[in-house]
Amino acid sequence: MAKRATREAYGKALLELGREHEDIIVLDADLSGSTKTAVFGGEFPERFFNVGIAEGNLMGIAAGVATTGKVAFASTFAIFASARACEQIRNSICYPNLNVKIAATHAGITVGADGGSHQAIEDIAIMSAMPNMTVVVPGDGVSTEALIKQAYEYDGPVYIRLGRAKVEDVYKESEFFSIGQANKVKDGTDATIIVSGYSLNDAILAAKTLELEGLKVRVLDMSTIKPLDIGSVLKAAEETGAIVTVEEHNVIGGLGSMVASFLAEHLPTPIQMVGIRDVFGQSGEAEELIKEYNLTSKDIVEAVKEVIERK
Amino acid sequence: MITYSRQRKQLGGLGMKCEYQEIAKHALNIRKNILKMLCEAKSGHPGGSLSATDIMAVLYFGHMNIDPKNYTDPNRDRFVLSKGHAAPVLYATLAEKGFFPEEELMTLRKLGSRLQGHPDMKKLPYVEMSTGSLGQGLSAAAGMAVSGIVDKKDYYTYVMLGDGEIQEGQIWEAAMFSAHYKLSNLIAILDYNSLQIDGDIRDIMNPNPIPEKWEAFGWHVQNIDGHDLKQVCDAITKAKEEKNKPSIIIAKTIKGKGVSFMENKVGWHGSAPCEEQTEKAIAELEERYNG
Known part of the structure; x- marks a missing residue:
């Protein structure tokens, strides 16, 4: 690719x-x-x-x-x-x-x-x-x-x-995208990873790793954060019962906050957020920084395991 | 680098005829309505509305190519009130021009009104740009001028700035931009009434010397008396004839112009007259007009 x-x-x-x-x-x-x-x-x-x-x-x-x-x-x-x-x-x-x-x-x-x-x-x-x-x-x-x-x-x-x-590149040219619509990149029933931006590949990799361990994890590419595709979020919460959000952004006010505040009102569901924990970044190579701020596919794998335990 | 030099189809013919007696009558009506609507609203900005009234009357009744019946015409002239707190003068002028009935002026600042405290283009479609946060209108007006040049249209974009407003840094970003791209279809008018909320502009944050600053930024600059209808009218005609630069007309004005107890009083920047004061002010305006 x-x-x-x-x-x-x-x-x-x-x-x-x-x-x-x-x-x-x-x-x-x-x-x-x-x-x-x-x-x-x-x-x-x-x-x-x-x-x-x-x-x-x-x-x-x-x-x-x-x-x-x-x-x-x-x-x-x-x-x-x-x-x-x-x-x-x-x-x-x-x-x-x-x-x-x-x-x-x-x-x-x-x-x-x-x-x-x-x-x-x-x-x-x-x-x-x-x-x-x-x-x-x-x-x-x-x-x-x-x-x-x-x-x-x-x-x-x-x-x-x-x-x-x-x-x-994750998608093929022929695939359909729409503002306001999440893309289900991978289906699963044990938990859902909702991701946006840079971390998309890492989220998919995490789901594949978990699959080898016997866990079926759904991956939603939430390429529109606002308006949030609440239908897909609700369905993920209902069908998988646990959510991990992943974003290269502060966990305050980003994708995680959007998903959490929606579910808190409509269907309280265990959520684990992978994101920047309210700190500023620093110099370094992109991949080094992803490691430094705990945004790797390994971090996503751990977050999924943790959230499943809270189901 | 691409720059633009506007080639007008017709020069001179674009300067419409200013009928001064007629414009003075419109200015009187606009001033009376400003006072009435502010009295009814019990809040708002009379000082900077009255200082800008004569300029607005010349623009709308002497120069601008606009038709209330065809207000979305892509070729219409645009006006942006960058000093958006002077909304009453804009609304009173639009009503005087026939865009909407005069009675609607009395809804100013009330719940559900199209006449928001600061101009809102979504609520009142005859407003070309929502303004109120100072320093932003000149950029928007320059953007409108950019479209005019890209589309080779002959309309002008007018923008009214406050003298306190030019303390905002964005004004100078837009000033640089407009000169750089030779937006000769952009005409700014500075309502130079010398007062801002906290006091005299020279004491708060002195923007002087104003004409020299605009000249240094590459603008065509004229200095006039903003209450002399002929001077205002002629200056706009000259600005329209400028072919390589944006123009600014620095119009010396009197805050609260026309109402003796408001004139040059900073306290009338942002407080509305009560009924008794409004009656007194209107009587004085009529007396001055008739005398």
Whole structure:
């Protein structure tokens, strides 16, 4: 299977969208080489605007463009989109419900060597708390391409969380993806791993490892965190009775919180969260950091065993 | 790097004719309605609404290409009230122009009203951009101007800034952007009334010298008296003729203009007049207009 970063898939999808649709305007804040919007900018310079290092303005320009009926894609690193430009996204994009797609790359600790200042571990929490915002966190290149294209079709603000590190493609081109719909990657009855983003491959590996030990574990790729696919979550809770959530994000306010708060209201179920335990990241290679912050497939295996005991 | 230089189809013809007597009458009505709606709402911002009234009247009754019956026309001129707390002047102007009935003004700030405390484009569709959080409207207006250039449309985007508002860093990000991309279809008007909530702008955080700053950022700058209808009208005409730069009109104004007990009083930034004060203010406005 091919290995590529979700940001690379974004760049490819954006270019394809640009060739098909004239109403796309792409904006970046001096990171177009890294976010991969430069691919679009190279072919469509008249529809590409670099705003310089000014993320607040980036979001405001995107909002203004969107008022005229165009679809604006605004890209920068997740830390700057969600934190630096937080209030511009809130008041200029979400409050007026404008058609802006914020494709934020370099999310999570797998940014690597740049260190904690550049590793957004709270962006899902911030973006999910805004009314009108849809939050998409794809776990491989194939689903990223499909979901970027869906985000274009979808009317309203979408935050798409993308990574710097390469991940193995999980899906085939022919598979169907829909914003708001979980993908059942593997079925099982003993427990369910609900995962989003970078950890998708590790979650699948964990389920395969557990299978060798005789445990049948379902894996749900929750590539949309908001709105949460509550049907799939409820079904997983009913049918498997134990949930492990996995995310490269703070356990406060991320996928784990979303699943837990939903189930607490509707069907209290034992949950174990694999995620960053409310600490900032640091420099290191992506894989080293995944180990350091206990997000490996081994950690997922242990979490599944623990949660099954609590059934 | 791609930059844009706007080539207009028709120059000069775009400057509509300003009928000053008619505009003055509209300005009077707008001021009266600002006071009435604020009195009814019991909260809101009269000072910065009254300082901006004459400019708004010139824009909507002398310059802007807009039609209340066809308010979604893609070729219409846009207006963004970046100093969103002056919502009453925007609502009163829209009603005066015929976008909605005058009576609706009395719903300002009430539960279920389309007239939110700060302009909300989702509730009131004639509002081009939701504003209120200062510093954000110029970026949105620049975005609208970008679309105009990409689509080769001839509309103008106007944006009203507060003088206190330009203390926000985002204003200067947007200023740099607009000059860089030569958004000559973007016309900003600065309501330079010299007061912000906490006091005189020079004491709180001095933004002076203002014209020099905008010039240094690459804008076409004009300094005018924001209550002289002819000066306002001519300045907008000149701004429309500028072909390579965004324009800003720095309009010296008086906060609370037209109501003697409100003029230059910072206390009237964000408090509404009571009934007695409103009656007195309206009587004075009419007297000044007739005299």
